[in-house]
Amino acid sequence: MSxxxxxxxxxxxxxxxxLAIWFVFSIxxxxxxxxxxxxxxxxxxxxxxxxxxxxxxxxxxxLIFWFANRQEKIDEEFGFSEREDE
Numbered sequence: 001m002s003x004x005x006x007x008x009x010x011x012x013x014x015x016x017x018x019l020a021i022w023f024v025f026s027i028x029x030x031x032x033x034x035x036x037x038x039x040x041x042x043x044x045x046x047x048x049x050x051x052x053x054x055x056x057x058x059x060x061x062x063l064i065f066w067f068a069n070r071q072e073k074i075d076e077e078f079g080f081s082e083r084e085d086e
Contacts, residue, residue, distance in 0.1 A: 007078040
């Protein structure tokens with residue numbers, strides 16, 4: 001297997017993991033959040049709405065930085081890094 005193919009395999013694996021995490025925080029919360037609608041949170045909104053709005057946004061920001069960091073490590077491992085200070 002060539003260096004490019006190994007790089008693509010690791011990148012694709014990281015992509016699928018990232019998409020799975022994204023799915024949980026964007027759709028998974030709605031699937032199991034119906035039970036929490038009876039409990040009101042801050043400003044009278046249901047807990048499902050509150051967690052989805054606040055928690056998902058925070059998770060997405062963390063996910064972006066995590067993905068970029070992991071991808072940079074994969075790029076460095078296979079010699080495809082774009083950093084100019086190396």
